[in-house]
Amino acid sequence: MEEEAASTVLRGGTPKIIQLIRQAQGLAANPEEESALRKLTPHVPGIVTFADHSKPLPWSTSYTTVLMFADVSGFTSLCECYSSMQNAGIDQLTKTLNDYLGTIVEGIVHEEGDVLKFAGDAILSVWRVNNPEELSWTVDRVIKCCLQIQDKCGQWETDIGVTLSVKMGVACGDMTVTFIGNNELRAYVELGKAVTDVNTAESMCKSGYVVLSSTAWRLSTQGLYEYEVMPDDKHVRIVTYRKLALPLDGSKSQDSAYIKEPNPWFVRRRRTSHGWGVTVTGITAASAFSNGPVNSKMPWGPITSRPSSASSTTSGRLRSASRETRDNVIQEVIEERDGGQDTPTYVVSPPNTPESTQQKPKVKFGLSKLKNVVKAVTAMRLDEALRLYIPLPVLKKLDDNQPLEYLSEMRQVTVVFMNMVLDEDKDTTQLLQEIFEIVYSQSKVMHGCLNKAFLFDKGCTFLVLFGLPGYKHERDCAHALYCSQKMKNVLNDVSGVRRISIGVTTGATFCGVVGHKNRHEYSVIGRKVNMAARLMMHYPDKVTCDDNTFQSSRLPATNFEILATKRMKGLRNVGVIREYVEDKENGAISELVSIQHFPFPVLGREQESELFKMEIQKLKQGLTETEMNHYILCGASGIGKTRMMDHFIIMAEKEDIRVISCALTIENSYTTNFLTRHIVRMLLSSAGYSHQVDKEPDIMYALRDESLIEYMYLLNGILQTKFQRSFLALTIKDVKEDIFYKVLMCVVKKCIEKHSAVILAIDDAQNMDSDSWMFLHKCLTVPRMLVVLSSRPAIIENPPCDAAHDFIEDNSVRVHDLGSLDVRHTAALACQLMDVVRIPKQLERMLKERSQGVPYWCEQLLVEMAEKEQILIVPDLGTTYEDTIAPATAQIRKLSIQSNDSVFEDEVEVRRTNSVFKISQNQGTTNSTAEMFQAWGLAMASKRKESKARAPDKVAVFSPTINPEEIPIPTQMKEFITARLDSMRASEQLIVKCATILGARIPRDMIESILPNIPRVKARRCFKRLMQIGIFECANTPTGRSGILAQQNVLDPTTCFCPKIDDDFDADLCNLMRFKNKLLQETAYDVLMESQRLELHAKAAQYLDKQSEKIKGHIPYYLLNRDPPLSLEEIEANFKGCLTILANFKDGTSPIPNTLGSNGDNGEESKYLIPKDTRLYGLDTEYSRSRRGRRKAVALDRRDADPLLKAVLKIDGTPERTEELAHRLMGYYQEICRHWMIAKKMSCVLNVLLEAVSAALIIKDTRQAQELLDTLESILHDGSLPQETVADVILQAKILRLRGKIEHQWGHRDTALKYIKQAARLLGMAQPDTKLQIWLTSVRYLLRLKVMRKSTNERRPATKLTLEQGLCLSDLYDIYKENGDERMVLVTALRQMIKITGRTCHLHQVVQAYAGTIRLFRIQGKHLKTELENELFSSCAARFKELSSEDLGVLARLYTDMTITLLNEGNIKRSILTGKGAFEICDRISDQEKGQEVAPLVAISLIHSCQNEEFSSFLQKFKDFISFSDLKSPRAWFYSFCMERMLNGDFPVQTFQSCLDFAALYLKTADAVSQEFLPRYFLAMTISVWFCRKGHWEKAQTWFDYWETYEPPLDRFLALYAFTRKIEVMLLSLCTCRRTKARAVWKDLAMTIQKDLGRLAEHAQTIRGIRPRYHHLRAYFNILRESPLLAKVHLRKAIDCAEDQDNTLESKWAQRHLFMWFSETKGDDSLWNSLTNKHITEWRLMSSASTEPQLFTWPIRPIF
Secondary structure, eight states: OHHHHHHOEETTTEEHHHHHHHHHTTSOSSTTSOOHHHHHGGGSOHHHHTSOTTSOSSEEEEEEEEEEEEEEETHHHHHHHHHTTHHHHHHHHHHHHHHHHHHHHHHHHHTTOEEEEEETTEEEEEEEESSGGGHHHHHHHHHHHHHHHHHHHTTEEOTTSOEEEEEEEEEEEEEEEEEEEOSSOEEEEEESHHHHHHHHHHHTOOTTOEEEOHHHHHHSOGGGEEEEEOTTSSOEEEEEEOOOOOOTTOOOOHHHHHHHOSSOGGGSOOOOGGGOOOOBTTBOHHHHHOSSOOGGGSSSOOOBSSOOTTHHHHHHHHHHHHHHHHHHHHHHHHHHHHTTOOOOOOBOOOTTSHHHHHOOOOOOOOHHHHHHHHHHHHHHTHHHHHHTTSOHHHHHHHHTTOOGGGGOEEEEEEEEEEEEEEOTTSOHHHHHHHHHHHHHHHHHHTTEEEEEEEEETTEEEEEEEESOTTTOOTTHHHHHHHHHHHHHHHHHTSTTEEEEEEEEEEEEEEEEEEEETTEEEEEEESHHHHHHHHHHHHSTTSEEEOHHHHHHHOOOGGGEEEEOOOOOTTOOOOOOEEEEOOOTTTOSOOSOBOOOOOSSOOOSOHHHHHHHHHHHHHHHHTOOGGGOOEEEEEOOTTSSHHHHHHHHHHHHHHTTOEEEEEEOOGGGGGSTTHHHHHHHHHHHHHTTOOSOGGGOHHHHHHHHHTTOGGGGGGGHHHHTOOOOOOHHHHHOSSOOHHHHHHHHHHHHHHHHTTSSOEEEEEEOGGGOOHHHHHHHHHHTTSTTEEEEEEEOHHHHHSOSSHHHHHHHHSTTEEEEEOOOOOGGGHHHHHHHHHTOSBEEHHHHHHHHHHHTTOHHHHHHHHHHHHHTTSEEEEEOOSOOOSSEEOOOHHHHSOOOOOOSOHHHHHHHHHHHSOTTSSBOGGGOSHHHHHHHHHHTTOOOOSOOOOOOSSOOOEEEEEOTTOOGGGOOOOHHHHHHHHHHHHTSOHHHHHHHHHHGGGOSSEEHHHHHHHOSSOOHHHHHHHHHHHHHTTSEEEOSOOOHHHHHHHHTTOSOTTOOOSOOOTTOTTTTSOSEEEESOHHHHHHHHHHSOHHHHHHHHHHHHHHHHHHHHHHHTTSOGGGGTOOOSSOHHHHHHHHHHHHHHHHHHHHOOOSSEEOTTOOTTSOOOOEEOSOSOGGGGTOOTTOEEOOOSSSOOOOEETTTSOHHHHHHHTOOSOOOOHHHHHHHHHHHHHHHHHHHHHTTOHHHHHHHHHHHHHHHHHTTOHHHHHHHHHHHHHHHHTTOSOHHHHTOHHHHHHHHHHHHHHHHHHTOHHHHHHHHHHHHHHTTOOOOOSHHHHHHHHHHHHHHHHHHHHOOOOOEEOOHHHHHHHHHHHHHHHHHHHHTOHHHHHHHHHHHHHHHTTEEOOHHHHHHHHHHHHHHTSSSOHHHHHHHHHHHHHHHHHTGGGOOHHHHHHHHHHHHHHHHHHHHHTOHHHHHHHHHHHHHHHHHTTOHHHHHHHHHHHHHHHHHTTOHHHHHHHHHHHHHHHTTOOOSHHHHHHHHHHHHHHHTTOOOSSOHHHHHHHHHHHHHOOOOOGGGHHHHHHHHHHHHHHHHHHTOHHHHHHHHTTHHHHOOOSOSHHHHHHHHHHHHHHHHHHHHHHHHSOHHHHHHHHHHHHHHHHHHHHHHTTOGGGHHHHHHHHHHHHHHTTOHHHHHHHHHHHHHHHHHTTOHHHHHHHHHHHHHHHOSSOOOTTHHHHHHTSOHHHHHHHHHHOSSOOOOOOOSSOOO
C-alpha cells in the first residue's frame, strides 16, 4: 500500500510521498504553492503552534522548561532621543531595535530556544524539556546562550550615542500556559513557579548581568563558570566560563578537554534524526505529536532507565562532584510536577560511553507515520487556529502577500496600558478568561484592538491599541478614554481583581513587526508606548492620560482632573498628566439618539432625492412589498449620510407619512434587540396602543387568529412586560426562533394598519445588533413599510452577521454609494455650517483643496480656524466685497419645519449651530466693525437701512493678522484621512502609499513597476476602484468638447482623458493619474516609514532611469558624461574587424579610383580605396536603397559606395536632434535626482547631476547648467560621499571641464580655457606655455607618434582616464581652434593621436583624434592624410554600430572636404559619390548646416556629369531637406541650380519667373554676411546670363552689377564656376558690342575679359576642375578676336580635359561649338531660345523626348 502511494503522482506531478512529507513539515503539498503556515508560524511561538486548539477555552497545559527573560537597558532613553527626530527618528528606532533584538533572537533560535513573547523591549524565551533529566544540560545550554548574547549585545553602540545593554534572568521548573479567548481572538498567558522565578532573577540584574535562580544554579555544571553570589544568597550571577589549566602530569585528560572546549558536548546543537522533520521554533512535528520523550532529539543517544556504570569514571572529578546535587534537584522537580508520585530514574549517557556506542535508536518512520502526522495537522486546522492569535492588521497584509516590511508604518495611535493586581486565591485560569472577555468586548465596541496580554513583574497587563489599520476611527482618543473607564468600572465588580490602573497616551508611533525574520510579533514602539506603561505604574487605580490625548479627545474639560506630575524613569517633558473621570450626571450615554436635524437645504444630492421620491410615490400608491425598493446609503464617515437621512425624513413628513427614526451608537451594537425594541414601541405608540398588548383587543385577536396567543411571553424582552408562559408553552422545551418573529411581525402588521405607510430611517446601521438585523430583514416583507439605512462601507463588504448578510443580499434592497459633494457646493456648505451669507474666495479655494467635498472635513476645518480666530464672523453692514463669494439665497435659507415639539427643535438647532461660529465679542459695535473693515481694506457702502424685523446677516472674513496661505492643516484632518486609508483594502492601501512618492503626476505603469508582490491584474482592478472612490483622477487636461463639459462639471469624475489605442486591452484604465486630494497624498506619505520611502524612491529612480535610457541611447554617451555603451572586450572584437577592412583598403582594387594621392597633373589613378569583394560587408550588390524616415534622401547605390558609406546605410531609423532629446531628458533628470536624493543614494545623485549638467549644455541652458554644477559641488563637500569619491581625480577633472564648457557658453573663452587647462593638468596633461616649449613638445610628439605607429607591441586597453583625457583634449582643440592658435592646435591633435595609438579605445575618441590630425595634414603631407583617412574609415566601417550622431557629423565633414578636394582636382565621378555620402549622413543626423554645404557640390557635379534624372531627383530632395530651414542661402542655391539646369537646356524644376522673383527679393536685402556672398553671386550671374542670351541687355546689366557687391574669394570650384558665368556675360556682351559700339568701348571690355581670363588661368593651375571651362571660354574669346586657330586649340584642350575629368557637359558643349563654329554645315543655333520660350509643360515634353540637352551656342554675330 505504501509503495502504491509512493508511486502515485498528484498535483501537477508531485509524488504523493513528497506531498505527505511537505505537509508534515508545515509546507504546502505542492512546492509551487505558498504555505499559509510558513507565513503564520513566525508570528507565534512553537508552544502555540503545536497546542491542541480543539479544546474548549480556557484551558491550560504545563511544561518543564528553562526560561530566560531578557530585558533591554537603555531602551527608554533611546525612545526619548529618537522621538525628537520625528518620523526619521522612529524609523531609526525601529531599525536599531530590530537589529538589536534580532541579534538576541538569533542567539536564542541558534540554541533551539523559542521566543515565547515580546513585550516591548523585553523578550521571554523558553527551552522546553521533554524529561526532567534534561534540565541539567538544558540549563547549561541556556547559560551558554546568555553569555554569547552578552558578548555580542552587552555594549551595543547606537548611532546617536545611546548604549544598549541587556540583562538576563534564567530560571527553570514548571510553567503553565493558559489559553484564553474566543472564536474571534485568542491569547496565551504564562504562569507558574518558573515564570515567577525568572521575573525575580531578572529583577536582581543590573545591566550586562546574567542571573540564575537558585534552582537553575543547582542544576548547572557549576565548575564551568566564574560566578558571584547575589546579596540574597540565593541567586547567582554568571560572569564567564572558567579557564582551567592542564593536569600536572601534562596529559590531556577527558575532563580537561571537556572544560576547554568552547562548544561543550552537552550544549551542541540538537539535530532532528532521519532528516524528515522541520524544527519550528525548537519543536519538531515528531515531538509535538509523540506521547513520550523523543529519543531522536537527544544529541548523544537514547535515554536509558538504568544507571550508567561508566559515567563516574569517564566524567572526571568535576562532573562527579555535581552529579549527586543535580540528581537531588531533578528529583525535586519531578516530585513537584507529579505531586510526589514515584517515577523511574532516568540516567543520561554522554558520548563515548558504552551505552551510547552499543545502543542505537531504532525509530520506525515510514509512510504510515507520515499519514498520521498529516491527519493530525489536518484535523487541527492549524492555519485557522493560528490566525486567531495574530492581529487583524497583520492578517490583512499576509493575506494580500505583501512583504514583511510593509507591515510596518508610522501612524497616530492611542495606546492603552491596563494593569490589574489579581487575588492569588482565585482560579487564575477562569479569572483570566473573564478579564479577557471584558477587555475584548469593551475594546471591540470602541474600535480598539487587543494586542497583548501577559503576566510579568508588573502584574497582569493588557495592551489595547486604538487607531491601528482597520480599526481607525475619527474619535479614537475619546473612544480610548470611554473604553478605559468602562473597563475599569466593570472589572471593579469582578471578584479576584483588586486594583486596576490604566495609562492612555496618543502620538505618532511605530506599528509593525519587531524581532527576527524567523520569530517576530506585531507590536508598537515609541515614546508614547513607553509613557503609557509608566503612567499605568506611577498612577495606581486611576485612568490617566497625557496632554495629547486630552486635546485630541475634544471631551469636556470637566471630565478631567490635573494630577501632580511625577518623575518617571527615562521620560522628559511629559507635560500635564490628567485623570479621566466619568461625568456622573451625564456619564451614561443616552440610550436613544435621534437623527440630527439640519436647518438648511441639502446640497448636491439630486439623484438620491429623486430615488427616495419615487419610493414615497410607491408607498402612497399602495404597491406591494415585492415592488418596493429598500435602500442602504453607504459612505465613509463624514460624507453626509446623516444629513441625507434628515432630508428623507423632511420629504416624508411633507407627504404626511409616518417616520420612525433612530441614530445608533457603538454601544447599541451589544444591546440585544435594541433597535427592535425601539421600533416596536414607537409603532405601538403611534398606532395608539399601549405596551401592555394583552389589554389591546385588536392585537390579541390578531395573535389568536395566527394561533400565537400562547407565545405572548416572547415579547417580554421587547416590551418590558411580564407575560406568563401558558401551560402549552411550558410543555414545549425549545421554542423555535421563527415563532418569536411571527409574534413580532403580527404585532407590527397590526400597527401598520393604523397608518397609510411607515418609513423606518436608521442612521449608522453599522452599530446594529445581530437580532435587530434579523428583525429588519423580516420587516422587508411587511406591506406599506419602507426601510432606509445609512452605514459605513465595512458592513457591505464584511457583514457583521448572517442576518446582516441576508438583509444586504435581499432582492429588494439597493445599496447606494454616497460620494463626495461636488466642489461647486463648497461655498454654500461653508455658509450653512457657519450661518453666514458670504465667505472669502480664498477660503472657498482652501476648503475645496483640503476637504475634497467631504462635509465633515469641511466643518472641522472651519471649526479649527474659528477656534484659533483665523476666521471671524462679523455682521454684514452692506460692505462692498471684492474678494468674497455669496452662494444662491435658496441654498442658505433656513428651512421652516412644522413640529409639535418646538423645544426639541430648538435643542437640535442649538446643537447643530456650533457655538464657535458667533460674532466676535470685540466686534459688536458699528464703529469698531467699520474700523475693522477699513483694516481689511474694504470700502463701506452707503448707510444700510435698519431692519428690526430680523437679525442682521453675518459674513465670514479672515483675521487681518492672518496670512491665509500660512494656515497649517489641522492634525485632526490627517486623522480623518488616515481613517479613510484604513477603510481601503490592503492592496489599495499599498498602491496609494507607493503612488505618494511619485509626485504630482503618477504614471500607472510606473506604479505597477514599483509595487511589491501585487499581480498586475489585481493591481488594475484596484486602480479602477481607486478612481471610482475619488482617490485618483486623470491628470491629462481635457480638450475639445470634453474640456467644455469638464468646466461645467458635467463629466463623470472617473472620466479618463488619456489617449487610447483601439486595440489596447487596458483602454478602460487611466495611464496618467494624480491625487484628487493633496492632503491625502501627504498623509499617506507620512505613514510610510523612512526605510520604505528609501526603497520606493530607489525603485522609482531605477524605473525612470530605465525609461530615460530609451532617450539616452540616441545621444552620444560622451555628450552626457556617461560610460560608453560597449565594453572594452566588445571594442577589441570590433577592432579585429577593423584590421581586416584596413587590409582590404590597402590591398584590394576597386572600380572607383582615388586621385587624392595622384602626382602632378596627369590625372593618373594611383590607388583604389574600395575592395572588389563587397560581400565582405554582407551587402547585396544588386541592392539599391532609398532613405526611409521623415523624408527620402539621395538614392545612393551601394555598389558604388565605399565600405563606410555602406555601413552607414545599414543604420536604420531617423535619429532625433540631440537638442530635442536633451530637452526631454531634463524632465527625467529632475525626477531621478529627486528620488535618488530622498533615497540617500548620493553617488547616484552625483552621476545624474553630471549627466544633467551635460544635457543643459547641449540645449544651451547655461544658467541651469551652472546651478546644477553648483549643486553637485555642494554635495561633494557636504560629507555625504565617501572620501575616495571626493578625492577622485577623474571626477574633479570632469567637473573642471564642465565648468570650462559653461564659461565657454557664457562667452568667457579665456576663463573656459583656464578651467580646462586645470582639468588637463589633473589628468597628467599639463599644457606648454612658451613658444619654445610648444615647439619642443610638437617635435617630441611627432617623433613619438612616428615610433608608436611603427610599433608591433600588443595593444593596451583604454581606461576611464584615457576617455576623460580624450574629451578634455577635444575641448582644448576646439578652443585653440577658435582662438586661432595653430601651434597649440597641432600639439593637441598630436597628443590625441598619441593617446589612441596602441590602445583599444572607444570609437568617438578615435574619430576625434584622427579628424584633428587629418585637418593638420590637409595641405602638407597628402600621402599621410590619405593613410589616416583610410585607417579612420576602416575603423568606422568595422565599428559602425558605435557611431554617434556627432561622429557621423565629423565623418560628413571629412567627406565634404574630400568632395571639395575631388571637385577641385576634377574627379567628377568620385566627387559625386563622396558628396552623396556626405549628404546622406547629414540627412540621417538632420544636420542642416553641413547638408547645405555639401549639396551645391553634389549638384554641380551632377550637372557636369549630365546625370539629368539624378540631378532632378537630387534637387527635389535638396528642396525637401531645406524646407525645415529658415535660412535663405540654401534656397538661393536651389534656385541657382534651377537656373543652371535651364541654361544647360534641360527642363526646369522651377519656372524662370519663380527664380527671378526669389532673386529680386533676396538680393535686395543688405543683411548678407560673407558666407552668403557666394550663393548671391552665383544666382545673380546665372540670371544675367539668361538675359544676355535673350538679348535683354539692360536687365542683364542690372543683375551683372551685383558682382561688385557679392564677388567672393576665388579659392574654390563653385566660386570659380560662378566667375566663369560672369566672364560668359562679358563675352556675350563683347559679341554684340563689336558690331554696335565704338571700338574704344569694346576694346576696354576686351581688356577686362583678358584680365579675368588671366585670373581664371591662374586659379586653374591649382583647381584643375575648372580647366575645361577655362579653355572653353578662352576659345570663345579667341573666336571673337578672330583667331580661329587658337580657338580650335583651346576647344580641343577643353574637350580633352573634360573627358579626363568625366565632365560630360563641358565635353558635349565644346564639341557642339567646334561643330557650329568650324563646320561648313552650320547647325541650328536657335534651338535653346526656341525651347526656353515655350510653356514649361511643353518644354518638359520636348526635353524628355530628346536624349541630348539643347545646349546654347555662343554666337559669333550679335544678339538682338
